[in-house]
Amino acid sequence: MVKNPKTFTVDEMNQLFKPEERIYRMRCVEGWSLVIPWLGFPLSRLLEAVEPTTAASYVRFETVFSPDEMPGQNTLSYPWPYQEGLRLDEANNDLTILATGMYGGELPAQNGGGIRLVVPWKYGFKSAKALVKIELVDYQPDTLWNAIAPNEYGFYSNVNPNVDHPRWSQATERRIGETERRLTLMFNGYEDQVAHLYEGMDLKVNY
Numbered sequence: 334m335v336k337n338p339k340t341f342t343v344d345e346m347n348q349l350f351k352p353e354e355r356i357y358r359m360r361c362v363e364g365w366s367l368v369i370p371w372l373g374f375p376l377s378r379l380l381e382a383v384e385p386t387t388a389a390s391y392v393r394f395e396t397v398f399s400p401d402e403m404p405g406q407n408t409l410s411y412p413w414p415y416q417e418g419l420r421l422d423e424a425n426n427d428l429t430i431l432a433t434g435m436y437g438g439e440l441p442a443q444n445g446g447g448i449r450l451v452v453p454w455k456y457g458f459k460s461a462k463a464l465v466k467i468e469l470v471d472y473q474p475d476t477l478w479n480a481i482a483p484n485e486y487g488f489y490s491n492v493n494p495n496v497d498h499p500r501w502s503q504a505t506e507r508r509i510g511e512t513e514r515r516l517t518l519m520f521n522g523y524e525d526q527v528a529h530l531y532e533g534m535d536l537k538v539n540y
């Protein structure tokens with residue numbers, strides 16, 4: 334659902350969209366956290382270039398499927414390829430970036446290179462690695478974890494210390510390298526930038 338469908342190499346995106354350093358907290362759904370200096374550009378810049386039609390309301394992210402290189406993808410217990418989704422207004426928020434680098438260098442394949450999504454107010458698994466296709470759609474896309482365990486991993490998956498995972502508390506987290514646990518912050522500390530996206534929504538229902 335775009336006026337201008339396009340294929341880009343990572344080099345072309347780096348030329349066109351000029352990645353900048355963004356230092357973000359990352360909160361894993363399992364209670365780990367760290368701070369990461371990404372090199373990336375707002376996803377909104379890419380969306381602007383392809384011009385979503387007025388019918389588009391969600392963005393669907395599809396990632397690399399290559400069982401020869403990634404033997405774990407030979408297992409039938411997961412519905413590969415890994416896919417993710419965002420509401421269009423979440424995708425257009427300035428905090429949402431596509432990263433092609435980290436720590437001042439290229440993005441290693443293990444961290445999602447050539448290009449990955451980074452959505453710092455959501456649990457880490459929403460930040461899909463090794464993207465191969467981004468689609469504008471008019472339905473809420475399926476996501477891998479939601480397909481496997483819908484009661485544990487919702488579509489939104491916003492970091493929220495008040496909504497526990499069914500098997501553990503989300504009130505605290507352990508920053509990698511530290512021993513004391515920290516309090517988890519609402520929307521991972523990005524409340525001022527993103528709380529308006531969820532006004533009037535029950536975040537216990539839309540977890």
Ligand SMILES: Nc1nc2c(c(=O)[nH]1)N[C@H]1C(S)=C(S)[C@@H](COP(=O)(O)O)O[C@H]1N2
Binds near residue numbers: 396459461462464
């Ligand atoms: N393409 C792709 N991205 C993905 C996943 C995946 O399986 N494939 N797993 C997600 C999950 S569940 C986690 S925990 C993190 C793991 O990232 P790491 O290996 O860099 O810690 O990647 C997320 N992004």
Ligand SMILES: [Mo]
Binds near residue numbers: 458
């Ligand atoms: Mo995970």
